[in-house]
Amino acid sequence: MAYVPLADRDHEMEMHHPHSWVTKYVWSQDHKVIAVQYGSIAVFTGVVGLVLSLLFRMQLGFPDTANFVDPNFYYQAVTMHGMIMVIYLLTALFLGGFGNYLVPLMCGARDMVFPFMNMLSVWVFLLSVIILMASFFVGGGPTGAGWTLYPPQTTLAGTPGHDLGIILMLASLAVFIVAFTMGGLNYVVTVLQYRCRGMTMMRLPLSIWGIFVATVLGLFAFPALLVAAVMMLFDTILGTSFFMPAIIEAGTPLDYDGGSPILFQHLFWFFGHPEVYIVALPAFGLVSDVLSCHARKNIFGYRMMVWAIIAIGGLSFIVWAHHMYVSGMNPYFGFFFATTTLIIAVPTALKVYNWVLTLWEGDIRLNAPMYFAIGFIFTFIHGGLTGLFLGNVVIDLPLSDTYFVVAHFHMVMGVSPILVVFAAIYHWYPKMSGRMYHEGMAKLHFWLTFLGAYAIYLPMHYLGFLGVPRRYYALGTTDFIPQSAQDLNATITVAALIVGISQILFFINIIWSLRNGEKADPNPWGAASLEWQTPDTPPAHGNWGDKLPTVYRWAYDYSVPGAHEDFIPQNTPESEEPTVQEEHFDPDQDKSLADI
């Protein structure tokens, strides 16, 4: 098989020019349209998740005022909220949304490698969302087993949605994994194979590094969820005993014997922990680019930022059992997993330091994307530090399964990534739409979201210190929880309602600005990375007009001494540049991989 150089394929990319509205916006193979489709479906699902959270927060803050939130619905809402936010909102939005939009543009490609598979990915994703939403309308409703779906509880009569709900949930996850794999192979191969001339891996913006490593993590981690889901489906439908030991359901012994519930937990968290970084790494990458651009300064310590992303990605596969310190597994595992978990703190802390050092001696432009990015650093520091409590196995004993855990992970993988999502949407909005968003409204949106979210989660840590257990429909009476804890709960609910409602500002802003926003320059922020240098704004199908760009420098040439402007785009040649520096092409290199 002869190697087909990419340049020769250039003309082939013209294959799928859309001919009608339907092929342009519905069955589109353009990565930018697919990105918007992915993002819209994810955000729509996320709004469902948000509304669910407000409903169960009503029950927690003001018990029995919202009558239809009975115990059954409470557990269903909590479960669906968790699953929706982690998988269907954040994973899909960061990789399917931002990944799709930015990967070809930042790499200097015309599109993804396999545009048809990319299109398939978004429709299969939609199918998984439909299956998920269908579980709200079947008998018994959606599963209420907690988003971790621990057996044997998931399929027993005492759990809401134990019949159809859980089957639809598992089916939806399996379908989602198929969609993700199709998309994920695209992102990975595009980054590896379809970069434009001169775009070496180390010239890629950190956004791409984050998305790339997160996708690789996803490709290796989601199989664990798939395996667990398939085995659980077998247990449920076919009566096997992979995870099901001998148990009693409402007084009747069931036909199971010998299975291991802890095996499921290992599989689940072998997926579940990398999943945290599948969400976090793209956020790390995107926020790095937003910070660097608006600080008018290169991202500080680019190399170590890349290493940290890779190190975190690698380490994330050997820390999973820190979710299982009190699961009844062999307690000696605790020593190993506590150590690996706390080691992750080092590269993560380095990233935080470098973000802050990027601000140092910068020329910080305090607009809405920058507000969100700096807000992210603050919430991420908070969430990261509380992680050191829970990762340190012995502190997990009192705090596990309390509101401290809820507060921690919402801070670190709820609030923080969402702040990055907003930073990124405001930041790239001018390129995506050709219009500016409304700055004042965006800032108001920031203040309400940022301060509101902190008002929710800071007090919640203290409910955890106090020992208030999570996943309780009602606290009832205890000897150690004072009445004032209920006041705290009510405060949290009020803050949650404010934050929830204030998201309307965001939707108004991006929809209103589509028509009424100020016309945007092709590169309004003076950004150096490649996606801002497209000939058209918004970029046309094929991204680069007649000729693919050539890259001459890294993505962070901001405030270079001696330059006319405070940024130099990646595709600006240097005057003293030797015309073309030919490197000898040796087909014997990388032979090992070429011949697999």
Add this chain to the structure above:
Amino acid sequence: MALAVVIFVLVVVTVLFQFIQAVNGDWYFTDIAADWGLIDTTINITLWVTGAVFILVNLFMAYCVYKFRQKEGHKAVYEPENAKLEVGLSAITTVGVIAMLAPGLFVWAAFVNVPEDATEYEVLGQQWQWQFRYPGADGMLGAADTALVTESNPFGINSEDPNGQDDVVVNGPDMRLPVGQPVKALLRSNDVLHNYTVTQFRVKMDLVPGLISYLWFEPTQEGTYDILCEELCGIGHFVMRGSITIQSQADFDAWLAQQPTFAETQNQVAGNAAAGQAQYAACAACHGQQGEGNQALNAPKLAGQQAWYVERQLNYFKEGVRGGDGDTFGQQMTAFANMLTTDQDIKNVAAYIESLPDVPADSTVSGDIANGYDIYDRNCAACHLDDGSGTWYTDAPKLAGMSDWYFVTQISNFRAGIRGLHSSDDYGEQMVAMATAMADLEEIQDVAAYINTLR
């Protein structure tokens, strides 16, 4: 500018909040009641280290945002990296991590290794209640297996195992332990995952069906503490409560001696229906010769009700757990229940009632059956079963074919706090919480109407 100030203020607020709570706050760690002060020490070390990082990094960031905000004529400094600085910061971080991790692992080793002199007891979890077992004089717990669980042997203790015969069984959610004695809790589950948590002891561990997990502690403070389930175990998770009383060794021994051994529970004389018939005569006046009930006298139907439930309620009336303030009809029962002087009397009556023909009671309540089904199916069926037959396993009495008007008054009583809030009514408290699934009288009637279709 505003952002820098806000971040500064947030740091101050956070630190103040922590400080106030730690010194004298409502929302902070409970007073510790076990010998796990080392855990609290580890937490404090972590608080200091993370607190310092939180303050320093955020204040530095706020300073940067203030100092280097965009100004006319100002330009950023070009500095790709500073490897020395980055390595230095990583090194400091590593030191901080070690400072937190090392004591953590040291304390964890203490948790994993149970002291030799720890005595054992067993915690058994099932949906949605606790039971406990003590090893008896031989200090050994008998073998047990979920497959052997029956109504009369809820622990599934293997009757062939001689170690099990003298095991002391506590078939209820209240347990006790002596102060100052290290104990190892062996944790077992009959159905799903549960988690044995006493907040004041600082330690917790899951109960996993199919295996025995453990934790250990040494109670140091006498008192009574809540046992909570902290692993989601189904719809009744939040009502799975128990209590643990720490007392002097002498008090504990005295209490333990009063509890039945496994052998005693197996050798109990079953209720004698024939003997019960005579005593039932007093009941028949209101509840009817066939136990069919009489709404005019506020006497519910008894025939068909499960014996364990009848026994428990008679005991409750005798002990004043039921028939308290506000429960005017229940108060009438107290005198009658007191006529049954011994446990055996109660058993006999319950056995006689069980032998009566079960003819479904007349429907007296109407309502929206579809809505009733919805509420019942979502919230009630988990314990009372789909067909309303109830089961000892979840401590849920039979509902189908019983007096629907009585159902309405009792649910109303649970909602009003008239029934179920007595400290000894362990299972009634669960109903107080679950009854909120019915918002008002109308919904209670809807559910009653649905239950009427289950006969």
Add this chain to the structure above:
Amino acid sequence: MSFFKTITSKPWERKGVIGGLRPEGAFNVPAEKVALVFFLVVATVVFSLFTISYFIRMELPDWQPLTEPSQLWLNTGLLVISSVLFQWARNISGDDSQRNLLSAFFGAGVFAILFIVGQWLTWQNLQSGGYYMSSNPANAFYYLMTGVHALHLLGGLWVWSKSAIRLISGADAKDVRLSIELCTLYWHFLLIVWLVLFAILSNT
């Protein structure tokens, strides 16, 4: 450039075009092949996790090993032939002779179908012999792992059938060469997976 050298370079120091006149991928192979290799890694993770679960579950007391039917040896032979034929098709796909290519490629698929039919018959025999999926975890794992393997093979056959149709309808061998190569790679992978599964299942 080695991976280590790449990620330790200082991108801000070197300006200008790095590399040749044409854009280059990280690997000197078609993108489809890179994607397939990644997919094979993903599939390896799936099978590895099943295998690890198998060994963990095996340690629990209720395990009763399943005696694998001898027909599996025959099935294994079928899959080996299929793989060999694919290799042959790949080797001659550069030649001019279309005839051999067609029979090799076509035969490879047919033998793979025969393998699946053989697996199906094995399941039927086990079922009629009373080895139900729910009666023991060893049985369950047998059905599960062979089933997932067969499913992967079916996915491969779908791609194979598309290429076979193109070949029959007279497409130039050059156009399907990549497809043949990728099928071959995929089949070898599934053969190795099968051999490992077979070894594990029959030795425990």
